[in-house]
Amino acid sequence: MKEALLCVDLQNDFYEDGALPVEGASEINFQVNKLLHSGDFAAVTASQDWHPPGHKSFASSHGEKPFTPYEGDSEGLGQVLWPDHCVQNSEGAEFHPEISTEYFDLIIRKGQLPEVDSYSAFRDNDGRELGLAGYFKDLVIGKILVVGLALDVCVFYTVQDALKYGFEVELIRSATKGVEAQPGDIAAALEKMEDKGAVIRE
Numbered sequence: 001m002k003e004a005l006l007c008v009d010l011q012n013d014f015y016e017d018g019a020l021p022v023e024g025a026s027e028i029n030f031q032v033n034k035l036l037h038s039g040d041f042a043a044v045t046a047s048q049d050w051h052p053p054g055h056k057s058f059a060s061s062h063g064e065k066p067f068t069p070y071e072g073d074s075e076g077l078g079q080v081l082w083p084d085h086c087v088q089n090s091e092g093a094e095f096h097p098e099i100s101t102e103y104f105d106l107i108i109r110k111g112q113l114p115e116v117d118s119y120s121a122f123r124d125n126d127g128r129e130l131g132l133a134g135y136f137k138d139l140v141i142g143k144i145l146v147v148g149l150a151l152d153v154c155v156f157y158t159v160q161d162a163l164k165y166g167f168e169v170e171l172i173r174s175a176t177k178g179v180e181a182q183p184g185d186i187a188a189a190l191e192k193m194e195d196k197g198a199v200i201r202e
């Protein structure tokens with residue numbers, strides 16, 4: 001079976017010094033690069049959170065503090081408002097300098113619509129396809145190995161979508177870290193991904 005690697009949001013703003021830091025994020029770089037260098041994959045893909053300034057998922061766009069719960073989930077936003085992050089063409093939106101991005105065959109930019117967020121690398125939160133599923137199907141990919149940030153947000157939604165589209169999914173635990181905005185978020189995300197059929201590998 002042909003396998004693909006999918007690197008979720010390995011961008012400066014999600015690392016320790018970024019606008020929306022994930023604790024210990026840089027610890028995954030070694031594992032991610034090992035996979036990138038392995039030559040094991042028929043396709044190596046990456047998602048890149050890529051928001052216009054004033055994006056509706058930003059707390060600042062609503063005059064609110066970051067991590068304020070957001071009630072308008074049906075509009076295609078998430079459950080909380082985020083600090084400004086991954087603004088198009090900013091340094092924060094760039095891939096982390098340690099990541100061997102020269103191995104990426106395809107980069108999917110997400111969250112570009114001002115009013116809609118995109119947690120999954122496959123679809124906007126309102127369901128609009130970003131093209132990744134079709135790309136994998138065209139290449140007859142059967143299994144996707146998922147790595148990246150953050151485990152309990154964009155990785156979580158990406159894995160669930162990959163399963164929905166019929167791919168086998170392995171999440172490489174040592175190559176992902178979570179935000180844990182609420183205590184227990186990481187454990188709950190891992191459990192739900194496994195329940196839906198993902199294999200969690202060290």
Ligand SMILES: [Zn+2]
Pocket residue numbers: 049050051057085086111
């Ligand atoms: Zn975002």
